[in-house]
Amino acid sequence: MTKPSLQLLLPAAKAIETELIALRRQLHQNPELSLEEAETSASAARLLTKLELEVKRNIGGHGIVADLAGGRPGPLIALRADMDALPIQEESNLPFASAIPGKMHACGHDAHTAILYGAAKLLSERKDMLAGSVRFIFQPAEEINAGAQAMIEEGVLVGVDEIYGLHNLPTLPVGKAATRHGALMGSVDRFEIIITGKGGHGAIPDQCVDPIVAASAVMLSLQTAVSREISPFEPVVVTVGSFHGGASYNVIPERAELTGTVRTFSRSVQDAMPSKLQRLISRTAEAHRCQAELRYTKMVPVLVNHDEQVRLVEEAIDLIQGAENRSEAAPVLAGEDFSNYLKHVPGCFFWLGSGPAMCADQANGLYHPQFLLNEECLPIGAALLAGIVLLRLGYANA
Incomplete structure (x- = not known):
């Protein structure tokens, strides 16, 4: 695949934006806490099955693993999203606010699930372009730092050569992304x-x-x-x-x-x-x-990105969004159990802007009862995850 053709991914992702928003809002209205993600998992599994992926459920709890084989042999690249919500009473007054008292997607994992599904759809439509395979990991129990290790113990990383993930950031404007070499998040x-x-x-x-x-x-x-x-x-x-x-x-x-x-x-x-x-x-x-x-x-442990994989993510961001929309992420002592995957295989975790296009620094942060997510980030995130894979495994023109 030629690098300029990566630019076609964002228009393709925007073509399914309505579907991604609908999925995100469905999940947002029906949040499930860590270790309770049965309906969230079932919803994702149904959609992945329609893409004719090889879907395995109940991995490490309610986790899902969906594999996509490319047109030629090659490396196995994993993409991961988390699915669980938080024990927070929502105060957003959104028309699709949580229908379950005391539970809320205040960290945007509903968006992460929709984004990874979007990436799966984009890549399934382009599987013949891949010299390798893709594993889509929908992880439970991130908020209690238990899901990643549970899935690893059940073999989710067997055969995986690299892994990538993202997290929305409401204090970063939509359309922007941020990466960092080395330590990004704390133990x-x-x-x-x-x-x-x-x-x-x-x-x-x-x-x-x-x-x-x-x-x-x-x-x-x-x-x-x-x-x-x-x-x-x-x-x-x-x-x-x-x-x-x-x-x-x-x-x-x-x-x-x-x-x-x-x-x-x-x-x-x-x-x-x-x-x-x-x-x-x-x-x-x-x-x-x-x-x-x-x-x-x-x-x-500390979440430590691997240099080669960070460079690949940065190249994908530059080709899809433009280098002017990429910045260096500041280190934070908040934790993420994606770090457990990075202990075993090289990879990169990065921030996806999900705040208002202007004055994102005034947005409510993660874990806030009035947390708001700019849904324009959904197709962007899907395009970036798909672009990382295509940049790594692609061999044909789009």
Whole structure:
């Protein structure tokens, strides 16, 4: 396939824009949380089956794998989208807003599913141009950082040579895309801390061992793991997101519990954090006559793009959208379990602009109850994913 012919993909994708919008709105009205994506998966499977792809369901939960064989032998390229929603009450007032109380596609995974279906449709119509095959991965449970690993354990990457994915970004104007070499997104770890003391009446604290005071000291001491034990040139975040202890205003409880997250951009720093936190927590609690237990869970590694695959994505963006619409993405400490795929095969994850064409920096961000997605990004995303594959596997003129 000649490179200039990639420019024909965007008009082809715009020709199916109405279908992609309808699918996205159907999914948006019927959001399903992580591990609950049965109807979302069924909807995607029905559409993929109509494209005459080899479809396998219930991979790693409600995941789907759909394979497309090209006209000649060659590499196997995977494209991935996530499908799950969030436990957020929607406040967008859209005519197709969530019909399910307390659940919302506030991260745009409904759009990702529609985009990947669009890419599958574009590529199925051009399969004879491919010197290789394509695997479309519709992944569950990304929001709880469990879906990618579950699908990997069930063989989703067997035979895969490269993998690509995208995420919409409402603070990036529609029509734009952003890439980054190396680390793009942070690791994600979770911790739980249980502080145990001796309960009693709040009026006689000398007869108690107060876990609330100890937990408060622990929470403050955790910040020194970053400010005094990690190089200032290493991005690290330690956040306590919940603090629970006691049930009455005048009673010192037996225990207090903290939960939180650690984010880093370095595997060595990520590996070192559990022992640092254990030391700070146990000794601070001991100083307050309490006992402490740390439960530390590594969830996903740093998302590190591979240089060759980033260059391929950038070339596809330049040919389809124009180099003036591509920028360098800033690193963020938010996590993405796409990083698990990149541990096993080379690939690239990039941002797709989904914000208003003007003043995207004023758009509501991801996870916001009034999150809005500019649906013009749907055909663009489909064209870019299809273009990456055609640039990598194409051998005939469009």
